[in-house]
Amino acid sequence: MPQQPENQPQQGSSGMGATPISITPTAQAGIGPELSPREELYQSLLKILHNATDLGIDRVAHGHLEASLTNPGSKQLLVRDLINQKIINRVQLARAFARHNRARELLSILDIPTEAQALRQDIHPRLRSLLRRERIIPVSIKKDEAGNVTDVHLAHDSPMRDLVLETNVREFFPATAVLHWHFSLREVAGAYWMAGESENIDSDMEAEALLDRVITNAIDARSSDIHIDPSIKGEPRAIIKYRIDGFVHPKEVITTEQLERLRVRIENLARMPKVNLNYANKGAFTRSGYDWRVQIQPHAGRLGPVPRIVLRRLQPDVMPLEVLGYPQDFIDKIKSASSSPNGVVFWTGPTGSGKTEAIHSAVVSANPMAKGLSVHTIEDPPEKRVPGYAVQMEIASEDPNRTGLQLLKSSLRADPDVVIFGEVRDSEMAKLVFEAANTGHLVFTTLHTNTAIDAIARLEELGINGFLLSYVRGIAAQRLVRRLCGHCKVPMPEPDDYTRYVFDRYGVPLQGANLFSSNPEGCANCNYTGYYGRIAAAEWLKPTKEIVQASTDRNYADLEDMARRAGWQPMGRMATQHVRNGITDAAELSTKILELAAESLTG
Known part of the structure; x- marks a missing residue:
């Protein structure tokens, strides 16, 4: 554990550092009559975490906290174990510590x-x-x-x-x-700190300082991607933009000279090959605690090619399934599939829909590493650095020995139990994935289809049908919808016509709904967008014997009815449940859920 806090905070004259909560040692079952000051502190933290209703403590974590309170072992070590096992996170612990000291949050x-x-x-x-x-x-x-x-x-x-x-x-x-x-x-x-910075960057700022500023601002803005776009009009400037919650926002302006210096610095950091500016280039580097994937494209400037730079931030930590926003019954289905001894689990959806995050969360939820199983990942590039993974391989399509197919073949000869494979792109890859499932491996991979039902048809195109389909342990399809800003969202006493339509369409009851809508003016907390953060809306399909037989017969006319009999529900239903719980609104669903977006386009 890091440096430990003092049990008693220092006192101040402002009242903000008020006297901390006094914790009197109590004789509980299995706990001695006296605790040291440090143990007393951690006992207090466990109590606060156990009793809190606003710290995001799920039912699993609540059970562990309850057991820890009556455990006769060291409370400090118990808290450390809860953090290491990701049962609670550092933010939850920090907020509990603030409450122990009666500090501000x-x-x-x-x-x-x-x-x-x-x-x-x-x-x-x-x-x-x-x-x-x-x-x-x-x-x-x-x-x-x-x-x-x-x-x-x-x-x-x-x-x-x-x-x-x-x-x-x-x-x-x-x-x-x-x-x-x-x-x-x-x-x-x-x-x-960002609010106090000028959007005009000093033209004399060196490349290293500029890169540090851009990356720092991206992290602080919760940005997933950084776009550095040269002027379309041929002006000697470029605009730095940040993608936040799925939308790109311009932030700062730099000169083309700074853009060129930035390109050279990034290429050196990422150890990218030196290529002519007329050609695209890619690489990756680590900075400020994150891995950054780099793509440099040639932009046709008036005086020759100008680089356009895109940096994607790869989140190093794996989030629990509960944090992604799935309801408990959906999580139970994922965990059941992820604990299978063999088979294939698919995640489908467009780029940026959270497929990779969900797959790693699913694997970690089953925790095969603790069961002595060997986990291999094959990605372009590896996005998660998870302790316990046996090997992580990076696909390099330009190298014939490091294509996804060759690395998958290599991995299957290296005795894996669980394989995370980036994406099934062609029939050869698909057949190898199902061959791995047939020989006792559990494979997690992705497909680019819109829905879980579409994945069945896509697998048919790739030569996977009939009996092979029985190896599919589950197909998830998902989108990310924006959460309403908790500080400026507007209560909706009565649902509007479109909200009623959405609830009726997916069979979700309006009675008891806690409805809100976005504030069109927003606030400082959400950067005046009305939304802050995103949550997953997903669907799940596990092929039944009926679906496998339909695949054998190549008869897909009633596939949706068969899917419903198998327990499938469209992702719009989960999204509507989020609306019902006051997390998002129907207007956001109309832009993210495929069938609703299509209806809004056709009127």
Whole structure:
């Protein structure tokens, strides 16, 4: 575990660092009559996590927390195990620690006090740089009548006290000043610092500093991709854009000279081959805790080719299935398929629909590594770095020995139990995947189809039908829909006509629905879009004997009816349940769910 926090927070004059909750050791079953101060702290954290209703603790985690409270072992070690096993996460622990100390929790940019906005420019430039780099918000600085600093309130995302960081911060304040630590989400701190930056970048900024700024801003803005687009009109400038929640937003402008310096720096970092600007180039590098996939395209400028650069941020951590937004019955189906001894599990959907994230979450949920099974991944490029995976191989289509097909053949000769394979693109790949399933392997892979039912027809095109279809343990199809901003969403006392239509279409009852709609003006928290974050809307189909027989007979006329008898429901139903629960609105579904989008286009 990192540096441990002190049990008693320092006191301040502002009331923000109020006296912490007093935890009196109690004699419980299996727990001694006295606890050390540190054990007392972790006992308190376990209680807070167990009793909280707003920290996203699912029922599985709740059960583990309940067991930990009565476990006679070290509470500190129990908390560490809960973190390592991803039963709880660091944000949940940090918020519990803040509550133990009665500290503030800054969960939105709207939670940041007004005085903190002025501090952004008033503090020492070196301190500002340190706080910006570490994503720390200066909440307030209190002074006595003589003008001496007495209390400094800072907000950070770490649950543990970092003595090195605290020492660096103390350099800028008198030795008598008391530091008070509060909690802020990392993205909130990032948004705070981004709000104080100019959109005009100094034309003399060096490539290294520029790249650092662009990547830092992308992370703080929750961006999945960075687009650096040269001017279409041939002007000597390029626009830096960030894709946030599926939409691209322009942010900053740089010169074409900076663009060229940035290209050279990125190519060096990514160890990309030196090619003529008339040709595309690709690579990858690691920076600021993330892997970045690079694609450089030639843009036809007036004076010759100009690079267009796209950086995709690869999330290193695997999120639990519950966090992705699936309901419990859907999660149970995924876990059942992911625990199969052999077979094929498909995820389908367009690019950017969360297929890779879902597949790794499904594998980790079954935790084959803990059962002594060997997990191989073959991707372009590997997007998750999961402890316990035996080997991760990267597809290089330009190298005949590292194509997806060749790496899959190689993997199957290397004694895997579970294989994650990027995408089935042709019949040869499809036949090899099902051959692997037939010989005792469990394969997770993707297809580019719109629905789970379409995947059956696509497999037919790839030569997979009849008996082979019985090896399919499940087919998931999904989209990502935007969540309503929790700070500005508007209550909907009565559903409008379109919302009624959507509920009727998917057979979801309106009674008891907690309906909201997006605020067209938005707020600072959601960057004035009305939406913040995304959630999965999915469907699941497991081929039954009836479907396998229809595939054998090549009779797909009643495939949808057979799918419904197999328990399939269109992803629009799960999406409508999200609307019913106040997570999104029907207007968002009309742009993401295929059949609703088609209807809106045809009127």
